[in-house]
Amino acid sequence: MDFGRFGSAGAPDIAIDLGTANTLVYVPGKGIIIDEPSVVAIEQSNGTQRVMAVGADAKILIGKTPEHIRTYRPLTDGVISDLEIAEEMIKHFIRKATGQPSILSRSPEIVICVPSGATSVERRAIRAAALNAGGREVWLVEEPMAAAIGAGLPVAEPFGSMVVDIGGGTTEVGIITMNRLVFGTSARVGGDRMDDAIGAYMRRKHNLVIGQASAERIKLEIGSAVASPESHLVVGQISGQDLGHGGPREITVSQGEIVDALREPIAHIVELVCTALEKTKPEIAADIIDRGIIMTGGGSLLRNIDQVLADETSLPVVVADAPLRCVALGAGRVLEDVENRETLCPA
Ligand SMILES: Nc1ncnc2c1ncn2[C@@H]1O[C@H](COP(=O)(O)OP(=O)(O)OP(=O)(O)O)[C@@H](O)[C@H]1O
Ligand SMILES: [Mg+2]
Secondary structure (H helix, E strand, C coil): CCHHHCCCCCCCCEEEEECCCEEEEEECCCEEEEEEECCEEEEEECCEEEEEEECHHHHCCCCCCCCCEEEECCEECCEECCHHHHHHHHHHHHHHHHCCCCCCCCCCEEEEEECCCCCHHHHHHHHHHHHHCCCCEEEEEEHHHHHHHHCCCCCCCCCCEEEEEECCCCEEEEEEECCEEEEEEEECCCHHHHHHHHHHHHHHHHCEECCHHHHHHHHHHHCECCCCCCHHHCEEEEEEEECCCCCEEEEEEEHHHHHHHCHHHHHHHHHHHHHHHHCCCHHHHHHHHHHCEEEECHHHHCECHHHHHHHHHCCCEEECCCHHHHHHHHHHHHHHCHHHHHHCEEC
16 A cells, blocks of 8 residues: 555544544544544524534433434444534544644544444445545544554464454454454444343333433443342442333342343354354464453443453453553554554555
8 A cells, every 4th residue: 555645744644433432533642632422412493403512512411402402423333324413523523633723734634443344335434424524535444453453462463363342333353463354243232232231121120211321321330241149239220211100210220130131232242252263263263262352442341241251252351451442542553653554444
């Protein structure tokens, strides 16, 4: 690939981890300077639409807005589901990252992460959104590759490394050797599906309808992938709307119940990893047996999920430092470090 095409400094200007749940922006020399939820609030008045809030300011409005204001998450399952809103969101974050007036003398070149399972149509949508948001040139890096680099794995060496990234929308499994993603698979299961599963459980077992934000909150507070002898003692409060009388109700739930609720999405993730291991070439499998699996993404912070994966695969499993930031850090390193440039794929 001809990297002479990169900007004046010989490198693109910003890296974006455009995630289903969170968007992070990395600027070389500065690091991650934006880390916000992928949410946009739009206000409608007199037939026109206006962006009212983006990121954290928009997330707090979810489920609480009057009729004329709507909150959107422009990504679903790791890919863009609403192109226009995604563009608005990227535009906002680029402006915020590069300052106003921009610290850049020209529009930025952008490295943006894509799920390895994204179709060519989905890749084109990501590229179009970044271009329409003001990018001059757009480069794609596959998320498992970025995650592996950000987690500090020796991606350039002739050893197989396995990374499992559990995001909000997707779980990606990648095997990397010599700067190449030699195997990648993903499933549309991650933190969002866990929240949905908690919502469905509360409805089924407690006749309670809860919002997505409440489901996520209880997952973070007491969620676990596996029960421990103390799980019945770990409890949290959750409120919602009673299906019977229709009024608000608050209940106490135990960690054991959340473990039950999460059984299906966790099993799905385990199955994805096991299938990937079955398909791995023997030489690379031997490396992975030696080095184990590294986990990244917000879902890897669910209590004991590393232990479940270790038990089911009989391999050592380690959660990376700052797992929510690995993909953005890795994409950033691709910008800064010439050696990693090989990992970029043209958009
Ligand atoms: N401590 C925690 N325990 C369980 N889940 C967590 C924790 N912290 C964050 N999460 C979950 O991680 C998810 C967000 O992770 P991340 O930011 O890696 O996703 P993303 O990159 O936006 O999504 P994707 O890569 O699928 O597009 C959310 O579903 C969030 O609820
Ligand atoms: Mg992600």
